[in-house]
Amino acid sequence: RDVSQSFGFIWTAPRQLHIQSREKLEKYLETNRALYCSYFEDLDDRKISENEILFFNWESINRTDNVYIRDNEQEFNLSKVLERAKEEGREIILVIDEAHHHATSEISQGLIQMIGPKLTIEVSATPVLKDPDGMISVALEDVKKEGMIKKAVILNDDFENFIERGKIQTQKLGGGSEELIIAAAIIKRMELVKAFQKENSNVNPLVLIQLPDRKTSLEDRIRERVESILKTKYKISTEKGNNKLAIWLSGEHINKENVEKQDSEIEVLLFKQAIALGWDCPRAQILVLLRHWYSSIFSIQTVGRIMRMPEPDKGHYENEIMNYSYVYTNLENIEIQEDIARDYIIIYTSKKRKDYQQINLLSCHPQRHREKTRLAPFFIEMFLKRAKDYELARKIDIKARKIDLKLISDYKAEDVDSMTGARIIGNKIIKIGGFDLQKLFDFFVRQNLIPFYPEDRSIGKVKESIYKFFEKKIKMHYAEKWDEIVQIVLSDKNSQHFINVLDHVKEEYLNEIVKRESELIDVENWNVPDSQPFGREHAKESVKKSIMQPFFSDGRWKTEKAFIEYLEKSELVDWWFKNGDRDATYFAVPYDNGEKKPFYVDFIVKLKDGRIGLFDTKSGITQKVAGPKIEGLYRYIRKENKKGKKLLGGIVINTDRNYRGRWIYYDRSRKYLKENDFSNWKDLEL
Template identity: 45%
Template structure:
């Protein structure tokens, strides 16, 4: 029988009580279970579910669904199977284990999000046997059981569109979202485990130290990659001796995290494996394990979590950071990526657990260690790209169709990446910029700066990790190549890097061959990346991209394909984490999220929000996508473009206003857009009996004026009769 920690017992009881209260509600409710990495979330969930079903006095019958990411559902199922092995109070099942296409009382169905997102998944789509999730849920509820949904690592999953569809299909009585870093939104209850309590109970380490005593490593001609690996191996040996000293058989594990592969950038895997081989650490002698993608390899992973397993080093990429559990992991090695200074608390969480769930008398064993060639480190919140970084605004229920015609201009692929013409343009620009004479042909040595003896004490806080001491190590030729590849990708914007980075690489090499007569690639990379020169090259490349845009992109003769369609305000719009929620009463989207409004836009929204006007609702339009409203026009160079007006406004008389806020110079430059908008309004009203009005709007002396003339003119000093005073009364 597992002895529960005091904080675990309290959290389990509170979670049980909160879920029981939510089961009495008439509609579906959400309970968030927030508990730090290493606190025993799965154990607490297992015990809480056991107490939920045991000795119920209300005769409620419960069935459970447990959804996780990647293979975490298998790991969770195995953990709960072991936990219930003796009492058999709850049955753990996969789809194949279900009887009579239903989830029995006190049964948990486990699956993962990836499986349900597959189009051909037989458990999600309709099939001849009716053995799909929808039918299983229906059968379960028809037999009088309430469904409780557990979403493990919820911050990585529950906001994706497909995931939300599945949650809606399940329609659980109660959803328990489990995470160390949840998105606190739309919840009914929250049960939270305090980080300090977990730490005080000896479940996780007291602190994490960055590059301790790394300056004592003999540098010689080593790369910074070699230095951090050597330092990590040295620390591992020290820790092994300390475990033996305290009478423990723990074999401390090093985790080496490889950067994600990028097109055109050297892959570090083979180089690291070769370095470890020289240290006597290989997959053959089982001291090295590899955990990469399915297409790569998974080697020596069996029993790796056992305290005395022979594996000393595990090579992995980002995917292992979520849900992987190996308490003997104590050292993390991170390699420098271009301008990257952040890693997630979920990743550092893999070395935060105490292997025997208590703190030792030897304090060094109560620490985690990070060795990295980053000069500064920030611990960042772990935020999933597609799920947690976005918010959702939904169209108000009382919205009625407006059916206005919109145009969408499809992008030309030629405009998204550089072509061979860029090389000649760059050489011309470099000559005009006098780049040859500006640059230092013998720049100072490029070095990697390593932080020494940095410490992370508050493991659950976002923080900059600084150090008074740093070690500078000269970059090797291979490190120069790696960082040069990343530099090329960084200067491609706004063009796609896969093709464009190679065009820029060729252009730079040609410049050196022609103007400076250097063909040694390492020497060229050193000059370009040198601190004295780098900005000169960035400026010339940016100049060349501007010329390329004017002479190549904007002169494309091919007309962009236009799609005409009937537009409605989108049912929902997603926003990233930079968007802020604002309480606007008349916005058609609820809640209303905003990114960065201009001053005229903010003022105009205030004007629309007035309580004494006839505005029913207003919509802040987006741009560049088909879901947003657009009027086709031609710019001053006759190039067809889409005009995405800022605001669509419905008033009580049924009229729809199309307004675009401008001020100063932007108002002066709006002639083509303004005239196209008036032409569109006139045609739609005459041909399709619409009730449209609007135009360019500018603020003037505490009023708003708008231009609805077929011929547009703007004189800020004297707007004249062409500009009417705007009123929504």
């Protein structure tokens, strides 16, 4: 709805986090300039203007001797800035980032009262709130689904963890040497490097080694030992010509300048506590904690530095190893704090047996919803079709070169000089080339992408659409005529025509996405995943025929446990796999319940005669609940067997409520399924 009230904003954060916040927000807002980001020294007329965000460091502003707090002759302090804004009828909205650090202190509360905000928004991963007027929680699962953070953090991968008296221990690692955990971390880094290279990504995964705070000379010796191991065993050091090691300690910063770049040559960073807050390095994926670390309690703050995905625009990768972060530690008696870390930190990992042979099943998974905000490749064909219908080739003037003045004004209204040599002088033709023309073209595309997120791949899709139009219809190839093409597009005679076509295509694209949301994506050759992560609610079960070893279960479903016992006793079973119920990692067949959905069957069973069983265990079923899934599985098996597969399966139950009876299964169409009548079910003879 329209809001007539005038608002200004104050955004505060501890340490230097406000600088990072401003940079990120400016980048996000650069397409529309709906809001303006400023520091104190940027304020015009010593006031917060409408839709302006004032960023400052909360801790420094808390000090009464701060230059922006104390009275001065220029009357340029926070209280006067606020006074001028309120004189113009402007309300203030206050954002306190990392609020758990400072928002509740007595001094902070006094400062909040002085600001007198209409609304205070406290942001925190670990909130401490007293009687809030409202609270918006973003579920961890939702952030994971968006592909912004890793699926989980795996603790001591490739080592066996176990729980003793409620605390996590690790065989071989607990109390073990620094050399062992550093070796594990470096090996994992090399696995990740290969995975990113295969993905054609320039991300160079980073290992963080957190040194204990210095209390005695012991901590100095630990650091010396760590540096020695890295240098002698892995050729990683701070030496000139190597530069693979960075150090970030109090008063000692070595090779730290470029460590946050995705393709930085830095492979390992040594640090203590100072790095913890607001550090912006999403390529950090492995954390090493030494046994003299200050705490054996893991919380979400402990692993927060390695949670983010390095390329959130891409979301999660096909290779699962890239979707997790890794912690290696020789700490003993590890506890996981009762916050969201409890469900996020993985302590058990099950690996696929080495004797596994590929089964190559056709699977499916839901369409990712990222296409709602990001452009898919089919946008290009839609653009070309709409351009043809619009008669774009006929309507544009390919001789036009005069850049639209409004576009340049919008690009940088406050600072036109940001484009080298560019000036707006009356109605004079402006000639811009090279890098400045590229920036202006990118701006034009971003400006016309809304409501889609202006990430690089979406911008690329729009530009590619325009290039293909010129290649096909105007016979101008962008590799040879790029400057001319862009000038034609941005010219005051033509830009609106391209905007018109883009607007139509965006509308059609959104309609197409709504249709495709209910569609499923096929996975042509699905196979059992290489590994499965499990949390502390799972326990190891002694089973021999599970293709994943060791096998972990949460013990929630008696039917599944009883069926596993049956499979373990069977002479005909080669192996079985307990399936999961999410994304492309696990096996699913399509079914229709008003819209297409994936049906993740409970078990995939490989028989010694080569047949593969697809079974879903039920303790009690109804036609209404299970019918569509039964039909989906029935049709899938029939269809795939016609292609030469050897599949069997269906819904499986036991004839006795205590699982002492026969196992029977239903493998027919749903139309023959009758309530409480099992006469047309088959005995499962495995």
